[in-house]
Amino acid sequence: MHAATLNYSPLFRRDTDLPGAFDGMACAVAGLEKLVELNVQTVKTSLREQEVLAGAALSSRSLNEVIELQSQQLPAALKKTFAYWRHVQEIAVETGGGLASVMQTSFQSLVTTLQAPVDIATSAASEQGRTSRLLSTYPARATAGTPAAIVNSSGRKISDNESGGSFH
Known part of the structure; x- marks a missing residue:
């Protein structure tokens, strides 16, 4: 049997994993920035509206006008x-889509990385011209003291288990 030499390559490599992690973090931070911008704009708008309402309430002549002003604002x-929650939902969907895209790219990279050793092993086996298969044969009813034989794919006996143990 011919031995094939496989070069060790780590499953996870920094040169490919770190950019994917940075892309994911950049997408999450971009979504967070949009949410912060929305909240800042909402607070500014709310403060301006409250200032106008307070001025209108102070300039009103009766309590009925103040109550009417509040009921018109509802x-x-x-x-x-x-509208605020619709914007929050849009930001969440956009951020989730970006993160899903980054994760899909990372997953495809992982599949490619996992496929590389399989491709190397299959090409090495095809270069050898044949693969050696080992088959173990047992009697129809194996008993504790009966040795098992190991044969190759052509049925030729390779070795016996003469040591008294069995392959159970």
Whole structure:
């Protein structure tokens, strides 16, 4: 039997794994930045609106005008709340899609890395012209004291287990 020499290559390599990790982190940070920008804009808008409402409430002549002003703001507040959460959802979907793309690229790289040793082994076996297969044969009813024989693919006996042990 011919021995094939396989070169050791680590399963995970820094030169290919680190850029993928950085891409994933960059995508997550970009999503976080968008969320922070949305929150900052929401707070600024809310503060300006509250300033206008406070000015309108202070300039009102009666309590009924203040109550009317607040009741007019309720539908607008609901629309703003739904718009805010729609933007949050869009950011989450966009970020998730980016992360899924990075993970798919990393997974394809891993599959390629795992396939390389298999390709090397199969090409080495095909270069040898044949592969050696070992078959073990047992009697129909193996007993504790019966030795087992190992034969190759052509049926020729390679060795016996004469030491008293068995392949059970």
